[in-house]
Amino acid sequence: MLPITTSLKKWGNSKGVIIPKKALDSAGIQGDDMLFEIQVEKGAITLQPKKDGAARMAALFEGYQGKALESEEIHWGTVGEEFEL
Template identity: 45%
Template sequence: MISKKNYEEDDFMSTVIAQKWGNSLGIRIPKEAADRIGIDQGSEMELRVIGSENTLTLKPKKKRKSYKLDELLSQITPENRHKEIDFNREGRELI
């Protein structure tokens, strides 16, 4: 990190250096910035390039909730369960 400057209490700015990483370029995200937006190693980020302004924006992708079968099954009630649907028989299916 070369320099950092706080513009407002909620803002954070830091100068970083782009470095070669395979065929791409990579930058390091300072710990303070990573902590503020809640990312760590392996976090998925959305990268937006705003060409008219020559700016890059990084935004953490929302983590997808992982569901467990037990949790899903426990939410089934007679009220929210659909009725059986008869699709008739098409061809040689064994039902």
Template identity: 40%
Template sequence: MNVTIRKIGNSEGVIIPKEVLDRLGLKAGDQLDVQTENGTLQLKPVNEAFERQLEAARRFMDKYKVALQKLAE
């Protein structure tokens, strides 16, 4: 499936066909993670609940860094 990069205000973007959005269970307002790898562009849905949990884990690890290092020894 081919899409065209279009001018949108001061940016550019692509229109994702509805059939693709439906297949992935995505809708307007959902967030995508954008990555490039080996000359390809990858769009992945962001799992907001997982992102919140990951941020909480990072804060916990920062707060208890010394204790966690001691436990790892």
């Protein structure tokens, strides 16, 4: 993809950059309300999409072969003044 020129604009107390749809499509970024991690290195700013919680959890357990426990199978113990019947 050829370089695209955009501008830095004042946005309240911060600054903002409009990222053209063509650039987002090329990067495979979709959605309207996403979180990004910002990295600054050697005079360059890089935006990396943050995965949502479910995607991060799935990545953590990728390849796990054990049994998935249901919450009913786990005894969480008491947390207050509960009594057992």
